[in-house]
Amino acid sequence: MSMTVAADRATSDPHHIGLVIEHPGPAPKRTVTAYGFWVFLLSDIVMFSCFFAAHAVLADQTAGGPKGSEIFEQRNVAIETVCLLLSSFTCGMASIAADVRNRFWFYLGMTVTCVLGLIFLAIEFREFAGLVARGYGPSRSAFLTSFFSLVGCHGLHVSAGVLWLLTMMAQVFAKGFRADVLRRMMCFALFWHALDIVWVGVFSVVYLLGSGA
Amino acid sequence: MLGKLDWSAIPFDQPIPLIAGAVVLVAILAVLIWVVVKGHLPYLWQEWITSVDHKRIGVMYILLASVMLLRGGSDAIMMRIQQAVAFQSQGYLPPEHYNQIFSAHGTIMIFFVAMPFVIGLMNLIVPLQLGVRDVAFPTLNSVGFWLTATGALLVNLSLVIGEFARTGWLAFPPLSELSYSPGVGVDYYAWSLQISGVGTLVAGINLVTTVLKLRTRGMNYLRMPMFCWTTLASNLLIVAAFPILTATLAMLLLDRYLGFHFFTNEAGGNVMMFMNLIWAWGHPEVYILVLPAFGIFSEVVSTFSGKALFGYRSMVLATMAICVISFMVWLHHFFTMGAGPDVNAIFGIASMIIAVPTGVKIYNWLFTMYGGRVRFTTPMLWAVGFMVTFIIGGLTGVLLAVPPADFMLHNSMFLVAHFHNVIIGGVLFGAFAGFEYWFPKAFGFRLDERWGKAAFWFTFLGFYVTFVPLYVAGMLGMTRRMQHYDVAAWRPWMLIAAAGMAVLTIGVICQIVQLVVSIRNREALRDRTGDPWDGRSLEWATSSPPPVFNFAFHPDVRGEDAYWDMKAHAQQSLDSSPPEYHDIEMPRNSPTGFVCAFFATIMGFALIWHIWWMVILGGIGAFATFVVFAWRDHDEYIIPADEVAAIERVNLEERHSLVSMAGTV
Numbered sequence: 001m002s003m004t005v006a007a008d009r010a011t012s013d014p015h016h017i018g019l020v021i022e023h024p025g026p027a028p029k030r031t032v033t034a035y036g037f038w039v040f041l042l043s044d045i046v047m048f049s050c051f052f053a054a055h056a057v058l059a060d061q062t063a064g065g066p067k068g069s070e071i072f073e074q075r076n077v078a079i080e081t082v083c084l085l086l087s088s089f090t091c092g093m094a095s096i097a098a099d100v101r102n103r104f105w106f107y108l109g110m111t112v113t114c115v116l117g118l119i120f121l122a123i124e125f126r127e128f129a130g131l132v133a134r135g136y137g138p139s140r141s142a143f144l145t146s147f148f149s150l151v152g153c154h155g156l157h158v159s160a161g162v163l164w165l166l167t168m169m170a171q172v173f174a175k176g177f178r179a180d181v182l183r184r185m186m187c188f189a190l191f192w193h194a195l196d197i198v199w200v201g202v203f204s205v206v207y208l209l210g211s212g213a
Numbered sequence: 214m215l216g217k218l219d220w221s222a223i224p225f226d227q228p229i230p231l232i233a234g235a236v237v238l239v240a241i242l243a244v245l246i247w248v249v250v251k252g253h254l255p256y257l258w259q260e261w262i263t264s265v266d267h268k269r270i271g272v273m274y275i276l277l278a279s280v281m282l283l284r285g286g287s288d289a290i291m292m293r294i295q296q297a298v299a300f301q302s303q304g305y306l307p308p309e310h311y312n313q314i315f316s317a318h319g320t321i322m323i324f325f326v327a328m329p330f331v332i333g334l335m336n337l338i339v340p341l342q343l344g345v346r347d348v349a350f351p352t353l354n355s356v357g358f359w360l361t362a363t364g365a366l367l368v369n370l371s372l373v374i375g376e377f378a379r380t381g382w383l384a385f386p387p388l389s390e391l392s393y394s395p396g397v398g399v400d401y402y403a404w405s406l407q408i409s410g411v412g413t414l415v416a417g418i419n420l421v422t423t424v425l426k427l428r429t430r431g432m433n434y435l436r437m438p439m440f441c442w443t444t445l446a447s448n449l450l451i452v453a454a455f456p457i458l459t460a461t462l463a464m465l466l467l468d469r470y471l472g473f474h475f476f477t478n479e480a481g482g483n484v485m486m487f488m489n490l491i492w493a494w495g496h497p498e499v500y501i502l503v504l505p506a507f508g509i510f511s512e513v514v515s516t517f518s519g520k521a522l523f524g525y526r527s528m529v530l531a532t533m534a535i536c537v538i539s540f541m542v543w544l545h546h547f548f549t550m551g552a553g554p555d556v557n558a559i560f561g562i563a564s565m566i567i568a569v570p571t572g573v574k575i576y577n578w579l580f581t582m583y584g585g586r587v588r589f590t591t592p593m594l595w596a597v598g599f600m601v602t603f604i605i606g607g608l609t610g611v612l613l614a615v616p617p618a619d620f621m622l623h624n625s626m627f628l629v630a631h632f633h634n635v636i637i638g639g640v641l642f643g644a645f646a647g648f649e650y651w652f653p654k655a656f657g658f659r660l661d662e663r664w665g666k667a668a669f670w671f672t673f674l675g676f677y678v679t680f681v682p683l684y685v686a687g688m689l690g691m692t693r694r695m696q697h698y699d700v701a702a703w704r705p706w707m708l709i710a711a712a713g714m715a716v717l718t719i720g721v722i723c724q725i726v727q728l729v730v731s732i733r734n735r736e737a738l739r740d741r742t743g744d745p746w747d748g749r750s751l752e753w754a755t756s757s758p759p760p761v762f763n764f765a766f767h768p769d770v771r772g773e774d775a776y777w778d779m780k781a782h783a784q785q786s787l788d789s790s791p792p793e794y795h796d797i798e799m800p801r802n803s804p805t806g807f808v809c810a811f812f813a814t815i816m817g818f819a820l821i822w823h824i825w826w827m828v829i830l831g832g833i834g835a836f837a838t839f840v841v842f843a844w845r846d847h848d849e850y851i852i853p854a855d856e857v858a859a860i861e862r863v864n865l866e867e868r869h870s871l872v873s874m875a876g877t878v
Contacts, residue, residue: 025430025767032349036422043414043452050460050490054475061481063474139472142481149467149475163836171843184843 030183037187041194044157048198051150052205059210061142068143068210071136073127077207080123081199084158087116088196095189101177110169113192117162124155147206154202157195164188216823217397222375227310233287234373263802265351266761267336270358272655274333275648277358281325281365286721288318290714293679297711299697300704311696312379313398317368319382320402323498324409325365327636330644331505332361332416335444338651339420341752341759342438344429344768344775347800349422352842355806357415363810364409367817371401375821378402381694383495384465386476386487391469399469400821403462408813410459417451420444429751431770435529438750438774439515439522442529443508446536450501453540457494461487485550492543500539503635504532506643507574510596513646514578516746517593518585521774524577531570531577538567548619557616564614568607575600590746591665595646598673599638606634609684627687630680637676645672645724653745657757658738664727672720678713682706741867749777756864762797762852765861794858798849805842812838 027035059068094109128148131137138148168188171181224230248254261269291314295304306314340348348354371377378398380389389399424445428437437445465487467473474482515522522528544552544560578600587593609631613619622628645668653659686706691698731738744753754776755764772778816831818824 021433022431023428023433023770026345026428027426032422032426035426036349036418039418039421039452043418043456046453047456047460050457053490054460054464054486057483057486058475058481061474061483063480138467139474140480142474142477142483145467145473145475145480145482149464149473167840167843174844175846180848 029179030186033183034186034190037190041190044194045198048150048153048201051146051153052201055146055150055206058142058146063141063143065141065144066136068147068206069212071131072207072211074207074211076123076127077203080120081203083116083120083123084196084199087113087120088193090116091189091192095185098172098177098182098185103172106172107169110165114162114165114169117158117165121155121158121162124151128152147210150206151202154195154198157198161188161192161195164191214824216819216825218374218822218824222397222822223373224376227307229291229306229310230372237369237372259802262807263355263804265355265800265803265806267340267348267351267354268655268759270354271333271335271337274329274336274358274361277362277365278326278328278330278333278644281321281329283721284369285318285321285326286718288314288321290718292318293707293711293714296695296698296707299695300701300707301699302697304697306696308696309376309379312694313377315694316378316381316384316398316402317371320378320406321365321368322636323382323502324406325361325368327502327640327644328409328413329361329365331447331502331640332413332420334509334644334647334651335420335440335447335505336416337655338647338752339441339444340423340427341654341755341763342441342750343424343427343432344751344754344764344770345423345427346763346797347427348419349427350419351800352803352805352848353415354419355803356809357412357419357806359806359810360412360415360813361409363813363817364405364412366814367401367405367408367821370818371398375401383491385491386465386468386484387478389465389469390477392477397821399465403466403469404817404820407459407462407466408817410455410462413451414455414459417448417455420448421452424448429764429767429770432775433770435526436770436773436775438508439511439525439528439532440505440508440750442532443504443511446532447501447504450497450504450536450539454494454497454501457490461490461494464490485547488547488550489543492546493540496543496546497539499632499636500535503639503643504535506599506640506647507532509643509647509650510578510599511574512750513592513596513650514581515774516650516748517588517590517596518582519588519747520581520585521749521777522577523580523583524573525773527573528577531573534570535567538563538570542567542614545614545619548616549623554616561614561616561619565611568611571607575604590649591660591662591669592646592650594666594669595642595649598669599642599646602638602642602673602676603635606631606638609634622687624693625687626683626691626693629693630683630687633680633683637680645669650746651752653740654743654752654757654759656735657740658731658735659740659745660731661727661734661738664723664730668720668723668727670720671716671723675713675716675718675720678716679710680713682709682713686710742871743864743868744776749774751775754779756867760860760864762799762857765794765797765857766792794854794861796854797852797857799852801848801850803842803845803848805838808838809835 026032090109090112092109094106094113097103097105097109128151131144136144138145165188168181168185171184175181248257261273264270291306292311295306295311298304304311336348336354340346368377376396376398378384378389378394378401380394380399380402384399384402387393389402424437424441464473464475468475468477468482474480476482476484476487478484511522511528542560542564544556545564548557548561578596589597609627613622613628613631649660649665683706686703689700689702689706691700691703691706740757743756743759745757746753751768751770752759754768768775768779812831812834816828816835819827819831
């Protein structure tokens, strides 16, 4: 759309003062997909924030059971955090590889991301199993309920992410870097990074604040 | 093998649900047999069930809502009869059954009538008003609809297999916890809302993205029709609020299934947390419902007054103000629970303030009518009826927002009357107005005006006769959800309310008759112009029903009231040479939504009855569906330019003949 037309319209429409930027029409598909996925991620973060809120309310309700400072192992959490942050980096590498259509680096990046995700899940699983074995399962107290739910909800998301990651790799293997596959890859990357952000919240609110108390 | 499911789940000792269930079953079987014998199955499958066309999905949403309205309405009739006869007696319903009925009535009316009705209308109309070919994510749209249908199916299954919640429509703990509700009723409630909630979230994401990213050339934000604005606000609320519902119900389910302690009385659980969470979703929910209705009234009032909407920008501002403030009022739902005067005062004031933008809207509608050439068609009648009714409901709402008054009136019949006043007078009247207004757009013929007007008057009067007595009963101290009572002063009001219910029922019958009569006379009621009401926005710029691609070209918008503007300059555009048509790419039909819903139904049912192998089966099925969908190679098809031109030529010829006819007169 030329500037002159826009300026002409601006004078004909009394509600618009000054230079009007005309809406150019529907956005391209890639933009639409990314935008929609962002909206989904925001809604997912709202859901997480409910579990965060529940944890804030219930953190001191130990009902005679253990407090956070008695059950958290900082070393494990540190390893988990490193794994997840690193996996976000390798996921970014895989995204770049997909954008430049480099299969080798794509598979490598995705494989490392997957392995790091699995290590994270394994450590989390071991932590949960250990707590349950000691009788500190989620039904022990409201504090443990909210702890298991919030951390478990994140873990569930990571598990779904790993499943999605493997599907993505199979897709690239079978279909190549087609436009729709690339759009899905972009969504997956957004999802994986968002999980990282949520983990930073979990790490700070649950483990750091919880250990201090 | 079958978890908790055995023959005792079927209520052989209760004739009412069994007979109702049998009737529904026979009806479904009859329809199925008719469909198969007549050979309609391939048509249904190809054109509707697997359709990803936003118009078809919108129609299916509205159909679902209409069917569920009959179910929820039957519950309402049963409750009104019970309270009319249950004076110093047990009435005709056992307490447990009565409790299930009021819980099911609320759940169904909000989640499976009001929600699908407004989402259906938004789906049907918003892409047309924006001048685009489709919503942002067509296949996801179909998934969303079918998941909503799954939720509705599960609620109806509870009628015959097992039971429904006896907890009220929000399943407050600790009553909804396992220790006080050991049956499957609350599980039916929670899983059906969980599944349909995902569907609603999907619809919300889809419509937000559609409005923000898919607008035709020149459709700046401040040129969007009001209905698009209210759709945007409503769906932003869906995206922000429905995850809260999902999380809350997930917590309740964890408590019930795995012995967690979110909301229990023991081990430090916190019941008030449920109240806060559920109302942080629940209060925005009422604006999710009513905002689209406000949009419909804006369109209807402006069209039938022959004037542009008065104060368009203040209307936009009011809409977005309501969108924001709606998140700051949730605490008024528990003024009486001891939050203290300061907190109550703040939330009381916030609750009153939200009446200000709503008042702005009412004045704008009135000023739109002022000086206009008002045509009292059926949609306009619903709009005017709404203005009167909604003001009364809104004022009683402001009254309830005053904490001291709320201490007297909370959980009374006054409250029941208030929210029926705004939900029926706001959302349902809006849905009916939209239904009458856009029906010709969806099907190509108008609805019968005489029966439509009869339906309006019976519903309007029936509404007042039913709910004004409930205000009085509430003032006299009658609380809600009473199975029977001994206070003589309440009796006459309950009898009047029951009579009002009869009048309301006549209104519903009129509406059904209207549909039948209109379909019979469809040739006489045919609308060939695509613009039966002399409309102002772009949905009227295409034929009725619109072709699958909506518009051969993306219309070029130059101001508010895009189509009105085009009609004003019609002679120039008619003279111009015929345009060059291009191939159009459209999304291919997909059974993904239906298959997803199939597995969701299996999974939901299995979860309710603790049939764990079936849950796993459903989960695997859902993932397989996802993979199969991801593996599709061709998700679009091409409509060749010739075909587009042929379809568009018919449409244009109708319009040209109309314009030339108008010229000779």
